[in-house]
Amino acid sequence: MLLAFDVGNTNIVLGVFKDGELIQNWRLETDNNKSADEYGMVINQLFTYEGLETREVKDVIISTVVPSILYTLQHLSMKYFHKRAIVIGPGIKTGLIVKYDNPKQVGADRIVNAVAAYAKYGGPLIVIDFGTATTFCAITENAEYLGGTIAPGVKIASDALFEKTAKLPKVELEEPGHAICKNTIESMQSGLVYGHMGMVEYITKKMKKELADLTKSGKEVTVVATGGLASLIEQGIDCIDHVDKMLTLEGLQLIYQKNKGHKK
Template identity: 60%
Template structure:
């Protein structure tokens, strides 16, 4: 089995693959204060619940946008599973040319998403990841990573509104019935949900125009924890693939395993 781990600022998403088949996937809260033993015991509880064994894990691959957690998770994997994990970063073969001013600045999750997106849907392609931040990534018809845009995520904006105002409450992130609302909670929900949908569609529209030299963009893919809430009513997004990052990790693992065996 292959254990794939994507470390985000808010959640850690894990999955176990048997060959190309995803057996299970889980989402746990990212906690920078947890020790390697705490993560190890949590992972053991998850595995035991599904009758999985650490000894059946043949390899582990990790992508992370939280550098401070990498030492902890690396120690967790080595101690509890007994493997040196493959960590997405310089020297790892992705099979994708990064056309960024400084390729090292691109988040590992964005590269992993791009690899999976191009492999599954071809290019030119736009990927929108609705996580702690909302990232927009453009991939060329030949599979080059062209760049993109980053905006604060809807949860960040919701918490900032609560923290920076005296009377506005913290609200559940759900879609209200209408935009013209008659109470404060629904009004905030309308501003956040409908406002972010407008933000997303406007940026996608601009990206489609800039990608015209690459040809028609047939697929615009959404992923991430808030994809279902924000992408379902988009004028442009035509696919929601919430497991895209896990697929990308599996693909990159295979590319590195095959190249190392040559």
């Protein structure tokens, strides 16, 4: 079995693959203060609850945008699974040609998403990840990762309204059903959710045009969304073709296949 870690600023998503198939996944809170032992005990309990054996884990792969937690997970991998983890970063084979000015600056999650989306849907392609930040990535039909856009996520915007104003409350992130709202909570929900929908539509439209100018075959651009809030935002817009919640984990499994036997 393969144990995959997708570490974001807010959550860690874990996935277990057997013979290339995702058989179980969990979501934990990202906590820089947790030790390898604390994470190890939680994972042990999750495995036990699902009837899985930790000794069957043959390899571990990690994608993280939180550098401070990487050592913790590497230590966990050695102590609890007796494996040196594969870490997404420079030198890892992905199958993509990264055209970013400085490839080292591209977030690991963005590359992993692009690998999975290109393998499943082909290019040209736009991948939108609704995480702590909302990221947009453009990939050509020739597997060239061009770059994209990074915007504040819906939760960041919600937290900012609460923290930077005297009277506005915290609200649940859900669609209120109308834009002319008669109370503060729905007014905030409207601004947060519909505002994000509008941003996504505009950026996607602009990126599609730029990608189309580079696509010699004339093939249409496919738009794939992932991340915790993808379904909420996708409900109100027409520019997303596929919502794929397990995209990052599947990308980790694909990258593992390209790199197993070549650990750094």
